[in-house]
Amino acid sequence: MATEKFRDEQMLIKELLAKHPDGMSIRQVSEMLGINRNSVAKYLDMLQMQGRVTVRRLGAAKIYSLGNRLPADAVFRLARSGVIQFNHMLIVIGLNATAEESLRVSRDEILGKKIRDLPFTLECNPDIHHLLLNGLKGNERRTDARIIAGDRTFAGKVTVSPVFFENGSPGVSLVIDPESGGEQGAVPAKEQDLSEPELNEIEYICVFDPHGILILVNAAYCRMMQKSKTDLIGQKWHLVIADSDCKKIKKSIASLTIDRPQIIEEFRVVTKSGESRWQRWTFTGYFTDAGEARKYRATGLDITGWKKNEERLLAKHHESEKRVHESEAEIRELNKQLYNEISNREKADFHLQFTQFAMDNASYLIIWIDREGRFIYMNKRAYEYIGYSYRELLTRNLFEFLPESLKMHWDSIWDTIRAGRHSTRESVLITRRGEVPVELVLNFLEFKEKSYCCCFIADISERRDAERTLKERQEQYRFLFEGAAEGIIAVDIQTRTIQQANPAMCRMLGYSEEELLTRSIETIHPASDLPFIFTEFDAMARGEKKMVPAVPCLRKDGTLIYTDIISSTLVINGATCNVGFFIDVTDRRNAEMALERSRKELASIFNHLPDATFVINRDGRVIAWNRAIEAMTGVKAKEMLGKGDHEYAIPFYGERRRILADLVFHPEDDNGIGNYLMLQKEGDLFIAENTLPGIHGGNGVLWAKATPVYDEHGEKIAAIESIRDITERKNTEDALRESEERYRSLIENLPQRIFFKDVNSVYISCNNNYAADLKIFPEEIAGMTDYDFYPRELADKYREDDQRLIHSGRSEEIVEEYLVDTTMKRVKTIKTPVRDARGNPLGIIGIFWEIP
Structure with a gap:
């Protein structure tokens, strides 16, 4: 059974190497076939001894390849x-x-x-x-x-x-x-060599035309064919070879081209003596520029000796393989014993490797030390973590990497662990990258009558960081909870009793913390609002609501405040609580109520403005239409509010068109505005006058002013246009203008000189007769004084008379001197002070004429 497994596994290895011609390492073969690495190494060594595989080194690894060497x-x-x-x-x-x-x-x-x-x-x-x-x-x-x-x-x-x-x-x-x-120099490899084939007596050389007719032959070729040159030239080139070789040669010669003019063939030839010889022939074609074959040169060489050497070599190889096979039976028996030994060792190796793997990959640093603290063993994690090689640490002492205090107490620690009690303590491990907080668990071990301490060392940096972070967060929570401006209370969802309250909440309700912690939510809200309070409290507990605005709260002194409550659930001391953040909005609510009253008052003021006024937003929709404009246009606010598309222009112009308010949003675009009697821009205001067909039977004159409304960002959000009927004022101004024209005509046609000065004796106007004496036009006199026209003494006298009469308020007739050019004349002057309706002085009017 073991022998069959041995053969099968060797076969599997050879098949795998055949699929990977670049070679494989022992580990790769072991992983892909699932065979123990030691077994794979033994098999590959055997195959290497047999020449079935080759090996090369790639760094520290051996790479095996399949070979037949x-x-x-x-x-x-x-x-x-x-x-x-x-x-x-x-x-x-x-x-x-x-x-x-x-x-x-x-x-x-x-x-x-x-x-x-x-x-x-x-x-x-x-x-x-x-x-x-x-x-x-x-x-x-x-x-x-x-x-x-x-x-x-x-x-x-x-x-x-x-x-x-x-x-x-x-x-x-x-x-x-x-x-x-x-040797080169004997036979140059050029076409002219064809005329001298005799020089090479080893190679068989002949030249034949495209039809195979021999043109030239050398002596070696003649000896091989046992014919003379005369007998051979003019005959077809041929060798005594097998039909299959003959066909192959003819096909090869026919395939020669100007781009591929040479080919080599090896085959057996039967000589005239009947001997079978191996020959190698090189066929070279010579072609015209058009690519047509002119002739072929064939060069042959007897390679029988080389072939026999090759056959002998192959025979030796087979003989070697035979000896290998003969020894395989002996090797198989040895391999069987080896396989059994390997199997036993594999089991032991597996347990050892598994234990070593577990030790090396443990999250702890595992170190064995003796009584003096010298390193006996450490896992891979330990020496990599400390930053030294395994060999370096074996020459060092654990106490070199721990604080001095631990060494000072080592004797008592050893006695403790020797008594069967492990010792756990926190300390610092000094590594190459610096000090690291660690936890040490020390245990006593005895192995082969020797005493050791097994140390399990864990990096507690993350734990320390987590503890520090937790402490910081607790401090932050305490700081935020106690320092928050909002009131915060935690209420047990089941009992509705207050579990926690921050100082802001105590100040808000007027209770001490101890007093609040004895109360429930029923006591901090008005009794009349409790049904609403309970409904909202339960909705927050179920997570259906997060915020309830303007909730009435009852202070200890009985006064009422209003708060916005934002809530979330939290488990505190095992109880699920609603944690509420109370924001005092009493002032805001009062301000909103005041704002609402103010809004109503402003709406009332807007509606009672004497001028017809409307407001449009950025979209051109009417958002306000007061009573005065209702009276002017006959269109009610409810009919106009919300309308756009220049609906507001129809009551005035009978059609949809752009009017003054539209210029507020697009001051640069006056297209479609129409012709106003007067249109002017003052900053961001627009003022205009125009006659409208719908006012006073078509003769009415309206004055309009449009101004923008800005939001808090300075953006235009609306335009207000106020319209005033100035028809009566215009008629009055026209009448006054006519009266002034008649007065001006009368003044200009009088023979006397007439002037008008202000309270400072500064000329405002004069008639043509007086202007002619002064050599100026009437309009040029405005802003001038007597000092601009008369000697100082005469000008002082005129000004003194003016001021006396303006202050006295009485008219006076004066005979005085008057200078025209260089001639002094006597004139009679009547000066009359002018006052407004309230009796305030406006200036003085003077009229004078020459007397003898």
Whole structure:
């Protein structure tokens, strides 16, 4: 049973290696086949001794590959050609005497060297380095080569064969077969060589045309055919070979082209003497530029000796395999015993490996120390965590990595654990990356009459951090709870009794903390509101509500306050509680009520404004329409509120169109606004006047002002337009203007000089006659004084008279001097002070004329 398992597992290993030609490690084979690693190692060693697998090193790992290699020493013994052997690093480790002689090198020159450092060159395709690498992979290859050794160059064949050495490691043999007489210079490889085939007496050379008719032959070919040149030339080229080989050769020759002009074939030939010989023939085609065959050259070489050597080598290989098979019975019996031993060891190894794995991967640092604290054993986690290698720690003492205080108490600790009581304590472990808080659990152990302490060490950094974080959070919670501006109470959902209350809640309700903790929610709310309070309390307990606004609360002194309550559930001392955050909104509620009263008052004021007024929002919808505009347009507010699309323009213009209020939101766009009698912008205000067809039978004049409304961010949210009927005022202004025009006409046509000054004796206006004397236009006099036209003495006199009369309020007739150009004249002047309706002085009017 064990033998069958041995064979099956070896077969499985060989099949697996066949699927992975690049090789596999022992671990990879073990994992993929589920075979114990020790067993896999034994099997691979056996296969390596048999030459069935090869091995190479990749770092610290051994890589095994399937191979069918010959023993390296057998190749040396049997080969007649030159042989050079390379190890798996492609370093020369041996050569035979034939190689030394043919290459004219000594062993000392090439042993230990790589192929590129050798004192000769092998030119072939693929290159020799590539051939050797393939040989290491188990691939045999034979090819033509050009050998350059010193000042000699000759043709030959090279054969690369995979081998294995006595220690089982892989290698490769390089067999070199120089072609006799093949040194370059004897026969140039060009077309003109065809006229001199006699020079090479080893190779059989002949030339024939595309129909197979011989054109040239050399002496070696004649000897082989046992005919003269005369007999052969003009005849068809042929060899006595098997029909299958003949067909193959004809097919190969026919396949030659200008791009692929050469081919090599090996086959058996029967000579005239009846002997069967192995020959290798190289067929070369010569073609015209158009690609048509002109002739063929055939070069043959007898390779019977090499083939026999190859057959002898193969026979030796079979003989070696036979000896291996003969010893397999003995090995199988040994293997059976080995397998049983391996099985037993596997079980022990498994338990040992499992225990070691558990120890190495434990979360604890596990350390054994002796009575003096010296390290005896530590798991992988321990030495990696401390930051030293296993070997380094075995020379150290645990007390080097612990505080001095622990060493001072070590004797008492040892006595404690020796008495059968383990010792647990917190301390600090000094690692290479710094000090780390740890917990030590110390136990006493006896093993093989020796006493030890087993230490389990756990990093408690996270626990310390968690404890510190918990403490900080508790402090934060206490700080937030006690320092919160909002009142906070926790109420047991079942009993509705207050479990906790913060200082803000005590101040809010006027109770001490002790007093509140003896009360229930019934006592802090008005009795009339309790049904509502209980309903909301239960909804919060079920999680259906989080916030209840403006809840009435009863203070200790009986006064009423209002609070917004935000609630969540929390378990406190095992009881589920509603935790409520009470925000005093009494002032806000009073302010809201005052705001509501103010809103109503403002609405009343808006509705009673004497000017017709409406308001639109950003969407152009009417949001206010007062009574005055109802009276002006006949449209009620309920009919207009909420309307958009310029509905508010219809009562004034009979159509939908943009009006003054629309400019508030789009001041840059006056398209569609229409023609106003007057339109002006003052900051963000717009003022306009216009006649409207719907007012006073089509002759009415309206004055309008539009202004924006801003929110707290400075954004326009509405536009207010106030409209006033100024038809009567306009009519009055027109009448006054007509009266002024008549007055102005009268003044201008009087022969006297007339002027009007303000209370400071500054000219406001004058008529044409007076302006002509002053050599100015009437409108230019505004803002001037007598000092601008008269000598100072005369101007002082005029101003003194003005001020006396303005203050006295009486008219006066004065005879005085008057300067025109350079001529002084006498004039009679009547000056009359002017006052407003309240009796306040406005200025003085003067009229004068010349007298003799």
